[in-house]
Amino acid sequence: MVRDDLSFTAIGTGFAVRSVTLRAPASGEIISLDVAPGRKFAAGDVLMRLENVDQRLVVSLAEARLQRATEERDRYRRLQNTGAAATARLEQAETDYRVAEIELEKAGEELSDRVLSAPFDGITGIATVEIGDRVAVDDPVSSFDDRSRILVEFDLPEALLGRVELGLPVSATTPSVEGRIFDGEIAEIDSRVNAATRTARVRASIDNAGDYLRPGTSFSLRLDLPGKVFPAVPELALQFSEGSLHVWRVSAGRAEKVAVRLVRRRGGLVIVDGPLSEDDAIVVEGTQRLSPDSAVQVLNARAGASS
Template identity: 40%
Template sequence: MSRPQRRFLALFLVVLIPCAILLGWMARAQPRAPATATDEVARRAPPPVPVVLATSVEKLDTARLEVLGSGLAARSVTVYPAVAGEVVQVGFRAGQRVRKDEVLLRLQDRAQRLAVDLAAARLEAARRLMARYESTRGTGAVPGSVIDEAQSGVELAGIALRQAREDLADRVVLAPFAGVVGIAAVETGDRVDPDTAITTLDDRRTLQVAFVLPEVYAARLKIGQTVRVTNPAFAGRDFPGRIDEIDSRIDADSRNLRLRARVPNPDDLLRPGMSFTVQLDLAGARYVAVPELALQWGRDGAYVWTVVDGRAAQVLVRSVRRVDEQILLEGPLPAGAPVVVEGVQRLRAGRTVAAVNPVAASAPAPAAAASR
């Protein structure tokens, strides 16, 4: 580079550097445009709170009850003889299933058979006499009064025969209905009378289970309502049934209502006298239900967090009861509203939220008196 060129470059740098410094200072001194109100609010607003939501649902309040009951046969009797006498035959074994009118017991009946034969002979004689008198009717050989007396004799002899046959039938004890007989209480040769119990007879094709419930449930019970019964002898097995009888009044001492449920017993597994646990569900009112985690407690009582227009809103509620990991609520919270189940610690009324799992865009605004 020649000497004149070096002198020109030095002069150029001496002029350029001060100009660059001056321009930089002027740029920093230039006033900035003021920020808008929206930008200021956005800069100062806290970030949305991340939350996990669930949806409130309408749920029927079903009361699940468990009470103790006792088994009864559908029909059950203790068998007695109609008359006194000596036992000549016991016609059953304990646990035997018998048909209706099957012979259970016979008593000595020699005298009664003779009485039947005698009554039959007297009736036959009365009929023959009446036939002779009838053959003379209209001839005047036999007065009408004698004929009438003979007719009465026939009728009386017939009544005597029927009575003798009834006495003979009373010497046999028959099953009043089909069922299962119990242990015999008498043996051949025993003398019995109408107060002597012979055995028991149970119709076990269906069983009745007797139980009681508090009066508070009386209005929610009806004939035909389904029940389930269990017994320790059959662990893990339910026997279905239906309410068959409801008493007409509440017991004044216990304030309980007596009921009976009919339970089919086709396999003959259940026995009268067994203890049972009776389970039944009683339908009640409808409520809004939320997960247990959604219910919070504060100074004013129970509440839940919901989301209205993307912001948290606190709704006061009343807890009714717990059902299947949900809480039934009374209050202004509608069914189908989003409720916060996780992230409630950082929530404040009006705070914006960011749903991790958005289940609903927003809930209807709750009543002013119940939310804050």
């Protein structure tokens, strides 16, 4: 018996595990910019600042209004407890306080929008803006990638889907790093097969702790795919008649015709699918003279279906 393992190679394209285009959060003039190609940032690090004089003034005014509204609310609460204030006036003071809170929160958000921060740990690309430029909302600033791992996407024929599972080891090479083999594993398998190409999209994850790999590069992938265990017989033992393949098995000194299906040829043996066991004695020579239940004299015994 032999295991019908296969080696599959594919060409794929690498992607960062996370990738975004950094965009201006608001309109205004750039007063600081730390973006540079290949520079690493942690989540929350400041990448760019916009002028914010007007926004800081609005925050100060909102803080003053909230302070006044707080004092008014507290005063009417005290008067209400002594019966000296109308309920309607207290309700108005409570409303003014909540409005002042909301205005301060809004002013704070607008001030925060004057800063562009790293959304996650990653690396910036080439900046498309400079200090002193005026930008509009959503103008692109730079690319931003988390390339701690590279995902390589490739197409897998539907016939091999049953052999591939998450975690299956993968080896990869890329012309961008000559002479290196990178280890990875299958990370994602699409839930659909493309009806036009009869392939499914698969992604392999490759560790990039050394930061050798870049998104967008091409990769050559190799997958060693485990297969089922099948009988293997010498090629001479395989016979074709009446539109089907068969071998002759010796059972209690008699010839028995066993139908089989060709799986593939390998190194002088033929891997077949059929009701054969490892200990079966298979006739290799003289098969043309055999018929079902004819007597068989074994002159030169060999290992059976596994030989």
